[in-house]
Amino acid sequence: MTSDIQERLDWAVQTCSDRGLRRTNAMRHLLKELITSKKPKTLADLSESEGLRDLCDRVTVFRLLGRLVEKKVIRRLGFHERAAYYVFSYPDECNDYLVCTDCGKIEPLNIACPVETLEEEVMKNSGFSGLYHELEFYGQCPACA
């Protein structure tokens, strides 16, 4: 649904602006790239994507990613590859992944995440604030078996 994408993009740009960032072209295109993508992307993926390749430098994308993570509009994932992965983070949406330990393929999981109730418990017991979680399953995919 295009309208859904547009809605998310508008929300993201507005939120960034509210939190002190400038509305630049690079920002709009980077957010669009992430929102459109079904899978987490690396800095290399993003800076070489069609939408950004000729628009701005890789370092600009790098710094922009950092600002967007800081403003909690996107999320940085700690997968096992050497490069960091980034994914759009819509409020209260939980993204879990299934990763192949051989070929590195990443599949989003659409499951009822049982961790959310735990989050509150952990928050109470630990004193940590602003909690979110990251859940990944690793294994060998059928193609690699």
Place this chain on the structure above:
Amino acid sequence: MTSDIQERLDWAVQTCSDRGLRRTNAMRHLLKELITSKKPKTLADLSESEGLRDLCDRVTVFRLLGRLVEKKVIRRLGFHERAAYYVFSYPDECNDYLVCTDCGKIEPLNIACPVETLEEEVMKNSGFSGLYHELEFYGQCPACA
């Protein structure tokens, strides 16, 4: 309990040997270091630890870690730091962590992990085999707040 550590060390060395690795001194000390440690450690942590510092080169530890991961005796964690973390992995033990997004402090979580039942379901639906999971909570620790 020292006997518990010894038991794990024996299991680990034996398992490595069964899976084709040679019983080297570096292997024994690296495993001991990981088994004794309560927290995940980086390559730098390990190669500079008292047990390994004067025993072998950093590159040897690096290659050894790779072999141990491959033989499924230890596990590599994809935290958010630049360096990879490694942790001893005893069969059927699940290790979840609480990580501070500001200072990077890592705390092991001793909670009943609700994900284990999901693992089978994911395995069935996806066709992936040899599944395990990684669960981390991120937030701001009391000291950083």
Place this chain on the structure above:
DNA sequence: GTACCTGCAAAACCTTTGCAGCATC
């Protein structure tokens, strides 16, 4: 004796920073 493991050195790779010029607010 053979196959694997180790050390040293160096390459490869991704991330991060400095600084002068430009765009947004």
Place this chain on the structure above:
DNA sequence: GATGCTGCAAAGGTTTTGCAGGTAC
């Protein structure tokens, strides 16, 4: 006009590889 953003260049740090020699089996 002030502040933040961008590009280019270069540094920083971790991971990875080559090769000759040593070690476990």
